[in-house]
Amino acid sequence: MKRGLIIGSFLSFVFMGLACISFLWVPYDIETLDIANKLKKPSLSHWLGTDHFGRDIFSMIMIGARTSIAVALLAVGIGVTIGVPLGLFSAARRGCFIDEIIMRGNDLIFAFPSLVIAILITAVFGASAVNAIVAIGIFNIPVFARLTRAAALPLWERDFVLSARVCGKSEARISIEHILPNITNLMIVQGTIQFSLGILAEASLSYIGLGAQPPTASWGRMLADAQTLVSIAPHVALVPGLAILLMVLGLNLMGDGLRDLFDPRIKEQRT
């Protein structure tokens, strides 16, 4: 049970660590081309080899981690900061017209194929990391809004909320003081899972050239650049592919592990 959480957190923190280190130091500057050393196999000087411009792949993975994590994190941030208050508000006004409007609006966003709309947004407003963040973030809003509302609804029927109402506390105050602390666990778990989905979405967008623009490295574009070279230098495609896989796997394992850790019902079964 716990093993998944440990492996997951380890993988996630390795990549986050790489991303943080890349701000201070990278083995090679990825903006200088070194055509003479192109498509080198992994060696001591280039740990993961070089790509078709002779750039160090390990350095690019580090910078790419930075891009992926930044985009995904900010997108989840958008989802949480808009979605959670919407969900709380909706739950506080459950059954009212405004609740209906918010939730049907959610359904509307859910009904759109998220990646296609993200492509549309980035295509219309220009391909850039910021637009990718916004495009992915919009689709995180209904996820958090719906989850928050669903988790908050039963809490509103609990006696401690009733007694807070008897004490004359307003809906907003109860939402913040009583409802929010009791759904934080759930939000952390969902946040982790949305984070991994965000990484995938960012990779997809940059794969088709609509994510962060060169010279900034990103895993998706590294994959796209390497696809024609798979037969000559498979490691150039393999490394960014593995990076995406491991990061998403790590976050998913961590999310699952956190959910088991926080859920008292599962905890009881385990003992």
Added chain:
Amino acid sequence: MNLLNVKDLSLSIGGVQILQDVSIDMLSGEIVAITGESGSGKSLTALAVMGLLPRGSVTKGSIWLEEKDILTTSEHDLCSMRGRAMGMVFQEPMTALNPVKTIGDQVAETIIIHDRVTKFDANKRAADMLQRVGLTVEPSRYPHELSGGQRQRVVIAMAIALRPKLLIADEPTTALDVTTQARILELLKDLVADFDMGLLIITHDLAVVAEIADKIIVMQKGCIVEAEDTHELLSNMRHPYTKALFNASTHRVTLPEYIPSLPLLSVESVTRTYNLPRTSVFGSRPKLQALDGISFHISHGERVGLVGESGCGKSTLTRAILGLEEVQKGQITLGGQPVFSQKNLNMEVRRKMQVVFQDPYGSFNPRHRVDRLIAEPLHVLENAPVGKERGFAVSKALEDVGLSTTDANKYIHEFSGGQRQRIAIARALIIEPELIIFDEAVSALDVSIRAQVLDLIADLCQKRPLAYLFISHDLSVVRTVTDRVIVMQFGKIVEQGQTEQVFSNPQHAYTQSLIAAAPKLPEVTYAIETV
């Protein structure tokens, strides 16, 4: 030949000793009751007999059911014994039934699993069994269409479908109303005589025990402290714990005399109807009349009880009085001001009223510390104490309810049920409200804890005039802590008057049936202590 013979049964789970040298003998046709407070191990004893102990249990001793030792029988053999040799009835009839299967199918299922009979025969036997337990509804009905009592009858039918020799009933009537409880107990008694079964009944309710059992086993902390024939036990109680238990369940408190004064809360012909979900797509929505022209008042310092069975509108009335819900007709005023205000909460009303709920586990936010929980109502005060003063207020409230001031820094899960209910009372008292609503506030507590909480309430009444509305289904509790009582049925008040008068001379037929149905503890005498 004994039907069931439990010999020196000891049980530990995860290194914690749960049962110690429990021995039970019972004959067929006998009703044996195990009683004790929560944590005494009575339910686990029953599960041990069913062979349903949780994983990780370590047992010693033996459980002989006729020729077989349950503890050494393999799971496979136990499966064929469950239902055939022993049946079980659970406390909560709603969760014990599968909501998506008809009641007939659920009874037939037990028959099909054990006897190789055709579906048709099984259904026929199931229908007969349902009739035997006194159900008048069709076997094609679903559990949600039935009342609590009817569901419990279905559960009983399932348990006795194969006429087991031993029936185990774990708190079979705790979730039921008193009048339903009386009928279910009657049915169980009748079935035992008819089928010559042994009935092992587990209950915390001593009045039920005294009424139904041939033999009583009193358990405390995993040990049997006293096991005697009912008559013998009641006329000659030996163990101090048994005495304490019986004393606590007949516990009476002395309230200070009520001096008639001005009305505080007045409820004037209040009506509340709920729209139920549509039964057909275009049909109009059926209506439920939850409150129908309710009128009463509570004066300053008056202690009023409200009794009635589930579905009589008690909860709706509570919510309406607390101003959590709007009523369609009529008016509820507290100190002359309406309790329900649309948008802006009327702080003046809020300052005068507090509530204590039933469930000691659900009434607190598990993420706050006790001081914050207790201080919650303070914000309705105009000049709420801050900083040190707030700390003093919290300490005083804790001391008032008999807790220590150091408890303020603990989280709620560190407290027992009784302590939590004290904390709930402390929270209600901190702003010194004029009216407290006790919504089944002692129903979830063990008898000895309940007695302490009742003492605490009486004590608080001595200290300062306190008006409360005490809502409960437990008539004996209402009788001792109230001056006046209101009886509700189907959203209407059928009778109200001075508590003693209503209880000793009920006028309305419903009140009479309620009081008659409530199980009564017989007069008990104690053995003379020999030194």
